Amino acid sequence: MASITLNNLVKKYGDGFPAVNDISIDIADGEFIILVGPSGCGKSTLLRMIVGLEDITDGDLLIDGKRVNDKAPRERNLAMVFQNYALYPHLTVYENIAFPLRLAKGKHSEEQVDKLVTEAASTLELTDHLQRKPANLSGGQRQRVAMGRAIVRQADAFLFDEPLSNLDAKLRGQMRSEISQMQRRLGVTSVYVTHDQTEAMTLGDRVAVLKKGELQQIASPRELYEQPINLFVAGFIGSPSMNFLPATVEGNTLKTVLGDLAITPEKAAKAAGKRVVLVGVRPEFFEDAKLVEDSKRGHGSTFTASLTHTEWLGNEQYGYITFDPAPEVRELLNNLARDMDADELRPQIVVTLDAASRIRGGREAEIWLDTRKLHLFDPETGENLTRDAAAGAALTEEANEERAEEIANAQGHSPQDSDRSRQGSASESPDSAEAPRSAGSADAGSAGGATAAGGGKHTAG
């Protein structure tokens, strides 16, 4: 296991195009980091730079504090899990998992190979399938075999490039939770690329949102959702997307197509000097005014609108309100949509209503809006004027604590033990710890070091 540090990484391809532009990220030991963004934003390039398949034009890449820019992929001791698992159809599951060990000819005794494969298979619940061929396995089981390969290598980190994008929606959901649990059980540092915001939100300890080669924001899913740094992150994260409404600011009032919205003087002050702002409203900030408790009503504004239609989903419903924006606002929304890789941002507001609401399309209805939660964006720069950085940081801090606890639980230790259990799990026993050291490979130094420290603590404890 290892920490990975990206310092001002730049990748320029032959034509001088900066596919990755000055990206810095500190990935902690055992952390699950997601790189997310629309097609072409540089996710795969960044991952390939980490693993060593792509040269680094500028900046430094450190693994456990050591600069590895010039090291070959195999010297970095990272395991890449690809989208098509590239299993060998003629080999059994056992031999597929053992493959990387066989490749390092003579490095591992038959006994060591058997031990590593058996352990990995048991972690992955593949023990009963070891003698079968990949063709006879389910998609999920095949994915696990591919992970088994990464596990026996005792890699310092796992790197995934859209591993689930070939699967159907149901299997994707299933595999998502398998990968998540596996990552916790192994406590292995992981970097995972996806363009799917749901995958990003459900898997990541922290999510790095990229746009055109630049890092927009890196934070826990919750911080991204509640305190997005700009229009792009606000629009990209969350489904259905945040609604953006043009508004003029007059004192403590926002004049919008929905009517006047009262905001606090503090919020209004953040928009001081701006005549027009974009108001960001998540669908769930709305409710059928009839169903809002009196105690809550005062925290928002009520307005009348005619919904075009509603969609009933069982636990809630979506309602749609269309509006006719000024041409310059329409242009702005279209640009934003292009950035996000969407067709267009329709001048439409999506509201979530309680499942019990009787509001239906075509009729006027009273809708309530929780104005406490609005964000105001600068339409020119996209900056979130009302972002509360401290509240956001607290959310990410919370997520960090949860991670330590989850890893500890998954590994059957108390949270205080998680550090040493993670180090220890790099190689469960003294035998396997000997393997890389006696072989004298390039990575033996770091792997041996981590194990020695873990082992020392174990005997002490």
Ligand SMILES: Nc1ncnc2c1ncn2[C@@H]1O[C@H](COP(=O)(O)OP(=O)(O)OP(=O)(O)O)[C@@H](O)[C@H]1O
């Ligand atoms: N070998 C290459 N030569 C030149 N330009 C490249 C090369 N590979 C990628 N690029 C460019 O670098 C940018 C980033 O590409 P990258 O593959 O990293 O994007 P991505 O975020 O992984 O996209 P996707 O979601 O479509 O996989 C793109 O604009 C792409 O055209």
Ligand SMILES: [Mg+2]
């Ligand atoms: Mg890609």
